Amino acid sequence: MHEETVYDALDTTHGGGGQWAFGTGFDDPLAGVELTVPDGVDPADLGAYCLMLGDDALVLAQRLTEWITAAPELEEEVAFGNTALDLLGQARLLLTRAGSVGVLGRSRSTATDSIPDEDALACFRDPDEFRCTGLVAAGNGDFAQTMVRLLAASTVRLAVFARLRASRDPVLAAVAAKGVHELAYHRDHAARWVLRLGDGTPESHRRAQAGVDAVWPHLADLFTATDVEARLAAAGVAVDPAGVGDEVHDVLTTVLTRATLRVPGRPADVVPRGRTGGHGPELSALLTTLQGLARRHPAATW
């Protein structure tokens, strides 16, 4: 008799070691990737840019994690967990890269030596050292607002990563090449929910519209390059955020219109605050939760 489960194949791909519970057949996204900094690029700029992209992922992952045990459905809770873990994986690669080119600064003097760079950067930087945008730092709101924010954030990040695949920095190119598949799914998943909530019941429509109105002002902070981004974009390493604004607004307008939601006017671009360390109290509160355990027990392992 042929008794098959999908887990049998996993076990054999892993040499029959019975470790399928941890997953198998995974690819190392940095396998064979050159780690030297490209010619003519200031390592401090490259590190700062890695922090921008890494912090966006880390902070949004933490926001999504806040839904664990609180999501409206078990299935959606797992989806939040998966999305958060995708982003956390991106954050780890980017923070590790940032650490390797020397951005640790204060966080290294605060953290114990046994802590890897990525953990020192995630858990031992103060809020003013974070380079995430206000779009990801803002609180979740309700489920509808969370999905609108995920739609906006994944649309922005997918547009950036799609271009970043051509970066002269091989690490950024590899991280982007891995990330676009994850981000395409995040965007698709969020878009499906926004369609259903916007074009659902009067209550779901009202909440989705309120979510759009709450998220929209954060789009002002996204599409003006900082000096670091401008220098790196000129060097073919970074993506100029000004170049993705139209695409992002086109995608969001398409989804919201189909969802019967009113599209707010495009907010005027402002000088980036989050990218230069200007954050509100919401990020501090998030980091208190994210960093509390590591700071209290800096040598803990598990």
Add this chain to the structure above:
Amino acid sequence: MSARAGWPLYEVFVRGKRGLNHVHVGSLHAPDDEMAVHAARDVYTRRNEGVSIWVVRADAITASSPDEKDPMFAPSGDKVYRHPTFYEIPADVPHI
């Protein structure tokens, strides 16, 4: 809350990387067919198990009844000649 309780049950079938056919892996609730595929992806393939997913509403499945187990299946229990074990299988025929 009542609306949530109204989400239909779906049965999930996944074809693994080396699998030849879709295999039942479990069930879940989802608001509609498309979201059921997404939920199945998120719940049942998050450890790299699958390359293809089928979902079907549980109420679309017609099943045999446990009460009919003996009349349904006992008659085939003593008919060994229905097994093709009397044939020589060539060495180069896979998947048997």
